[in-house]
Amino acid sequence: MAKKRVAEENIEEYLADLEEQEKTYWKRHRRRRKKTISKKRYFWAIFFNLIFWYVFTHFPVWNVPFISKNFETVLPLLKLSLGVAIFGNFWLLFTEEKKSINLIKIVKDFFWLIFIYRLYVVFPFEFSYISQTPLADQALRIGLIGSVIGLGVALIVELLELVWEK
Numbered sequence: 001m002a003k004k005r006v007a008e009e010n011i012e013e014y015l016a017d018l019e020e021q022e023k024t025y026w027k028r029h030r031r032r033r034k035k036t037i038s039k040k041r042y043f044w045a046i047f048f049n050l051i052f053w054y055v056f057t058h059f060p061v062w063n064v065p066f067i068s069k070n071f072e073t074v075l076p077l078l079k080l081s082l083g084v085a086i087f088g089n090f091w092l093l094f095t096e097e098k099k100s101i102n103l104i105k106i107v108k109d110f111f112w113l114i115f116i117y118r119l120y121v122v123f124p125f126e127f128s129y130i131s132q133t134p135l136a137d138q139a140l141r142i143g144l145i146g147s148v149i150g151l152g153v154a155l156i157v158e159l160l161e162l163v164w165e166k
Contacts, residue, residue, distance in 0.1 A: 072124075084107060106159060113148060117148055
């Protein structure tokens with residue numbers, strides 16, 4: 001009887017230990033997979049930001065019909081925002097510290113917020129040759145306002161995460 005009880009306790013301990021090992025394995029596996037995915041995301045962000053840098057830098061040369069001459073006034077701010085995004089994503093490839101990640105995201109979002117607000121103020125687009133109604137202009141302006149609001153909320157959330165992170 002005593003041997004049976006000892007055997008049952010050993011089985012329960014063994015099962016509890018096995019369950020703990022399984023949890024530990026899956027935690028490590030998820031963490032490893034998440035890091036790999038996020039690193040790929042930063043690499044692709046750098047790649048596409050470089051493409052955008054090239055395309056937007058050449059817009060004035062290509063004489064795109066719906067881009068006005070005012071585009072050149074927002075182009076330096078666009079280049080600065082893309083440069084900050086490229087540098088930030090490059091830095092994120094090599095850091096895993098949560099505070100650094102939050103700080104870099106705050107800086108990137110701040111520069112994008114400034115650029116989009118300036119783009120809204122200058123509004124270097126002329127869609128009148130496409131259609132006589134100002135629907136495209138209004139839709140783009142509403143989209144820019146939505147982007148400013150979204151980036152503002154994201155900045156507030158990231159600041160709160162930075163301040164109250166454990």
